[in-house]
Amino acid sequence: MSDLVRRAEEWLAQDPDPETRAELQEILDSGDAAELQDRFGAKLEFGTAGLRGELGAGPNRMNRVTVMRAAAGLARRLGAGKHVVIGYDARHNSDVFARDSAAVLNGAGLRVSLMAHHWPTPVLAFAVRHLDADAGVMVTASHNPPRDNGYKVYWGDGAQIVPPLDEEISAAIDAVGRVDGLPLGDEWETLSDAAIVEPYLAAVSALPLGDARDLRVVYTPMHGVGGEVLLRAFTTAGFESPSVAEAQFEPDPDFPTVAFPNPEEPGAMDLALQMAEKVGADLVIANDPDADRCAVGVPIPDGGFRMLTGDEVGGLLGEYIINHTSSPDRLVAASIVSSSLLGKIARAYGVRHAETLTGFKWIVKAGDGLVYGYEEALGYSIGSDQGLPVRDKDGIGAALTVAGMAAQAKREGRTLLDLLDYQAGKYGLHATAQLSFRVADLSLIVDAMERLRSDPPRTLGGRTVLSTDDLSMGADGLPPTDGLRYRLDGDARVIIRPSGTEPKLKCYLEVVIPVTTDTSTARAQAVHDLSSLKSDLSMTLGL
Ligand SMILES: O=P([O-])(O)O[C@H]1O[C@H](COP(=O)(O)O)[C@@H](O)[C@H](O)[C@H]1O
Numbered sequence: 319m320s321d322l323v324r325r326a327e328e329w330l331a332q333d334p335d336p337e338t339r340a341e342l343q344e345i346l347d348s349g350d351a352a353e354l355q356d357r358f359g360a361k362l363e364f365g366t367a368g369l370r371g372e373l374g375a376g377p378n379r380m381n382r383v384t385v386m387r388a389a390a391g392l393a394r395r396l397g398a399g400k401h402v403v404i405g406y407d408a409r410h411n412s413d414v415f416a417r418d419s420a421a422v423l424n425g426a427g428l429r430v431s432l433m434a435h436h437w438p439t440p441v442l443a444f445a446v447r448h449l450d451a452d453a454g455v456m457v458t459a460s461h462n463p464p465r466d467n468g469y470k471v472y473w474g475d476g477a478q479i480v481p482p483l484d485e486e487i488s489a490a491i492d493a494v495g496r497v498d499g500l501p502l503g504d505e506w507e508t509l510s511d512a513a514i515v516e517p518y519l520a521a522v523s524a525l526p527l528g529d530a531r532d533l534r535v536v537y538t539p540m541h542g543v544g545g546e547v548l549l550r551a552f553t554t555a556g557f558e559s560p561s562v563a564e565a566q567f568e569p570d571p572d573f574p575t576v577a578f579p580n581p582e583e584p585g586a587m588d589l590a591l592q593m594a595e596k597v598g599a600d601l602v603i604a605n606d607p608d609a610d611r612c613a614v615g616v617p618i619p620d621g622g623f624r625m626l627t628g629d630e631v632g633g634l635l636g637e638y639i640i641n642h643t644s645s646p647d648r649l650v651a652a653s654i655v656s657s658s659l660l661g662k663i664a665r666a667y668g669v670r671h672a673e674t675l676t677g678f679k680w681i682v683k684a685g686d687g688l689v690y691g692y693e694e695a696l697g698y699s700i701g702s703d704q705g706l707p708v709r710d711k712d713g714i715g716a717a718l719t720v721a722g723m724a725a726q727a728k729r730e731g732r733t734l735l736d737l738l739d740y741q742a743g744k745y746g747l748h749a750t751a752q753l754s755f756r757v758a759d760l761s762l763i764v765d766a767m768e769r770l771r772s773d774p775p776r777t778l779g780g781r782t783v784l785s786t787d788d789l790s791m792g793a794d795g796l797p798p799t800d801g802l803r804y805r806l807d808g809d810a811r812v813i814i815r816p817s818g819t820e821p822k823l824k825c826y827l828e829v830v831i832p833v834t835t836d837t838s839t840a841r842a843q844a845v846h847d848l849s850s851l852k853s854d855l856s857m858t859l860g861l
Pocket residue numbers: 366367459460461606610611676677678679693695697816817818819820824
């Protein structure tokens with residue numbers, strides 16, 4: 319306890335933020351050992367997408383001290399004279415964290431370009447390469463709850479950092495002394511709309527979008543920062559401006575109309591779907607709050623709309639991009655927790671295919687010639703024969719490409735659902751689902767993984783487990799990662815892994831059903847099979 323108190327007092331003495339100082343003083347005064355342990359017994363580490371955590375005082379929270387330390391560590395690892403671009407979303411304190419980072423980096427002798435406004439994550443990822451910078455920082459917690467914030471770090475190749483670079487930066491952060499002793503600079507360049515958003519818009523509107531433009535689109539940025547840039551992207555590319563879910567259009571760090579600002583969460587799409595019914599939309603598009611994810615909804619024949627899964631959109635875009643590129647050494651990639659459909663599509667066209675670990679930082683590094691990468695978590699990076707303009711997932715480039723594809727289908731008298739049926743007939747119905755368990759105590763996840771390893775399930779959802787891969791030992795030449803993969807009887811697969819961005823255990827399910835009579839019979843079978851897998855997994859995991 320006394321050691322924790324000492325660390326807390328040392329933190330308090332250097333914290334420039336009166337709010338977190340008051341919060342920490344209160345904890346110290348109350349002598350709340352559990353709170354101190356939670357905040358000072360651990361520190362935020364680089365996860366799937368940078369640092370991410372709750373706002374509040376202490377090294378295990380996002381706050382000005384954590385951010386200044388991260389920037390100082392990054393500065394040490396890069397060295398004076400290097401150029402860093404900084405972007406930020408509209409969350410609580412994101413702009414403050416961005417300015418603190420700019421001051422620390424500049425104070426350490428680095429050149430800094432700071433976005434003039436809260437723009438989407440893909441604009442920052444684009445900017446790193448467009449400006450030929452050495453690194454980038456995006457202050458965002460993406461789709462996490464309002465109380466969180468985060469720090470995505472990019473290297474000069476425009477992709478988020480992977481090991482061992484993240485470990486090297488962590489070590490450099492650990493070597494930072496007190497932040498109140500850091501030299502602060504105030505000479506940085508402000509990146510205007512013309513300097514960065516316009517070139518980004520030019521790049522995404524040059525993607526292979528086809529030439530059909532007749533489409534009625536409803537859009538929501540889910541209280542995040544995608545709105546303005548997405549609407550401009552649509553009109554720049556020649557589409558009519560989408561109708562917007564007004565109550566969610568302006569950035570709002572409290573995300574007032576949704577429980578979680580994640581298009582995958584139940585209820586998050588309600589407003590946009592109501593609007594889509596009202597205007598008779600052909601397509602509903604949502605971005606997550608930092609606009610790197612893209613969710614897609616379509617009208618269904620019996621009335622109403624349905625959201626497509628990330629894997630459904632991933633398969634459609636995959637075949638579309640293969641059909642709209644021609645370079646001989648093209649490569650497409652997806653993460654191992656995504657559907658196996660992309661691999662089958664690639665094989666059918668004689669295109670190279672790669673599987674990577676979860677996280678877009680891995681997907682964009684799948685290899686040379688990458689024209690398309692996707693993951694089930696609504697993440698897509700779209701390219702052309704010239705490569706990917708954004709080496710991270712891009713919810714805006716993806717939205718445009720889906721719109722281009724849907725408009726082309728519409729011109730031919732078809733819908734995206736028809737395209738899905740076509741793919742099911744050609745490759746088999748690849749149906750996927752996710753089951754995730756949010757926990758208050760991370761040790762529950764550690765225990766669940768340990769139980770699975772010590773007492774491996776023999777069957778899941780009534781299917782025999784044919785083989786188990788412990789991904790922590792490395793599998794298929796991939797770097798080791800905490801996770802378990804089960805291959806099941808009858809072409810089914812389950813992967814279980816702890817999230818690297820939220821306190822969640824995630825299970826990714828896939829069943830492949832051959833289409834023998836018609837797709838609706840196969841779909842009904844898939845729904846049944848996935849739900850028995852889900853209920854069996856819930857029981858097995860006991861979470
Ligand atoms: O949150 P975002 O939109 O930055 O997205 C980040 O986190 C997602 C969830 O990761 P995990 O399953 O480890 O929580 C990853 O799929 C994604 O590649 C990564 O960029």
